Amino acid sequence: MAVGIYFATTTGKTEDIADRLHPLLNGTNTPQDLADLQDLSPLNDLDAIICGIPTWNTGADSERSGTAWDSMLEGISKLSLSGKQVAIYGLGDSSTYTENFCDAIEELHQCFKNAGATMVGYVSKDGYTFEDSKSLIGDKFCGLPLDEDSESDMTDDRLMSWAIQLKQEIPALN
């Protein structure tokens, strides 16, 4: 059973979170920077995938991340990932960008859904302070939003809870 962690980053925060998440999830592969990937074929060999994506293109309908993920979105939608679980965490700033908090999670979420993956790792919006986010589906974010700019003191607890949740939702982590 193989579980991969993939991230893309501009200022390093999404990579830092990948490095902190890795030891909380026994058996996950060493986090990989998406920018180092030649193509998407490694994703086909995994039982589950955990993705980290920041939001930089504020308010954009598409290519919201502003990182290497943007050029991969179309290709991800065309993969055949049925039977695999995918979970997404996002980095954003709920204070300065409060109307677009972690918008990029939803865009990536939709692409993996298009590929037939089973999406897991949804998180309640309780405990977050923000105006709006494209990543909200009902009362839940379709991934784990993290805010290292305004709420970094909450990150450890959020990561710990998410790791426990993922172990319940992803058989390959056990």
Ligand SMILES: Cc1cc2nc3c(=O)[nH]c(=O)nc-3n(C[C@H](O)[C@H](O)[C@H](O)COP(=O)(O)O)c2cc1C
């Ligand atoms: C110009 C600019 C635009 C940003 N736009 C958003 C945004 O729309 N939504 C959001 O939640 N965060 C936004 N952020 C905050 C970043 O997503 C946040 O700093 C994140 O941690 C960066 O991750 P990285 O270091 O992995 O690139 C923006 C930051 C900057 C400087």
